[in-house]
Structure formats: C-alpha cells, structure tokens
Amino acid sequence: MELEVLKTDGKGSGEKVKLPKDVFGAKPNEHVVYLAVKASSANKRQGTASTKTRSMVRGGGKKPWRQKGRGVARAGTTRSPIWVGGGRVFGPHPRDYSMRLPKKMKRLARVSVLSDKAGNKQIKLVEDFKVESGKTRDMVAILRSLGLDGRKTLLLLPEYDSLTLRAARNIPRLQVRVAETASTYDLLDCEWLVMQKGAVKKLKEVLTK
Secondary structure: OEEEEEOOOOOEEEEEEEOOHHHHOOOOOHHHHHHHHHHHHHOOOOOOOOOOOOOOOOOOOOOOOOOOOOOOOOOOOOOOOOOOOOOOOOOOOOOOOOOOOOHHHHHHHHHHHHHHHHHOOOEEEEOOOOOOOOOHHHHHHHHHHOOOOOOOEEEEEOOOOHHHHHHHOOOOOEEEEEHHHOOHHHHHOOOEEEEEHHHHHHHHHHHOO
16 A cells, blocks of 8 residues: 655655555454553553441441340441441452553554554655644644644654654644554544654564564
8 A cells, every 4th residue: 555645735745655564454453452452441540449348447346236125227336338437348449450461462453453544544644744843833734734633633753752742732632652652542542643754664663573
C-alpha cells in the first residue's frame, strides 16, 4: 500500500511512500487487541479500595442485650454486617490488577490496529515537521489544512519534540505520541492516524524485530 506524503498546507508533495506490508498489511487479530487494551486499562488501576470486615471494625465486643426476653431479634455484636456501623461482607480489599502480556502479543496488537487503520483508509502521511513556535494556533492551522479540525486524531512523531508537543497539548481531540512508544490503546482511540514520514520507519524498526 502506498500513501502520498502531504505537506503541512494539505497539498501533495508528489512523493509516495510504500507502507511495509508486515506492519500495515497484516490480518487484524481482534482478540489480541482486546487483551492489549484490557491490560492497558488494568495496569492503570490503583487497586487501593479497602473496606473493613466485622473483625476489623473497632468495638462491638459487648453483647448489646440479653439473649431472651426482650421480644426483639437476638444480637451478639453491634458490628454485625446487618447493623449500621457494622462490617462489610465481601467488600473490596487492596489487590494488584496488573496484567502482563508477552512482547509478541503486544507487537501483534499494534500491528493489527495499524493494519485495520490502513485498510479503512484512516491514515494520513505528512512530511516531517516541527512547530518551532510552540504555538497552539500554528498546530490548529496544520490540522485545518489536513481536513482534521475537530476530528479525533493521533499524531505520531519519529522522535520527541517538546515544541510540537507544547503546540498540541491544549487542542481537544488531539493526542501526540512518539511512534515507538504509542500503545495499542493510543492507536485504537482515534478516528484518524497522522504519521510523519519518519514515523513509518520507526514503526517498522520497533514492530518487526
């Protein structure tokens, strides 16, 4: 599959780049993508929710009233789960939610999403650029030229660039990632994938090891 490299003004540069088939032309594996997104979400969980069982709640050692003769239900403690102020039955306790996926599965998940985006023509390729001014309005102008103003977009850079990141960080529905660190969730959670020309080479290096 070939894509024309666009200029930042939205016009074609006349140059075409062939996307590597083993990265952008594979058969998507939906289950592996699901596992990768599940792991990504699980690894963000703090797992610090905690409740007290009846044995952990302070007090309740004394029997509140005698066993028989009062005409009310018997009770042995004021910390029973059916009492206000009592313990919690089967409540949450601190736990580790993290999931680990094999490297090959992580790689396959990213390749699957990239191949799906390519198959659905949701990828735009642009020349390598830097927003030297670091100004939001300059990044907005580039997006508008590419016809992506207001669209949920992921921009992949070949390398870290603080000025471009600064220009993009205040724009709603736009995320910027360095190509080699973009996760499956990042790639999946966008309507359009915009890659700088150098990012294609980076992705091939990372995903075809």
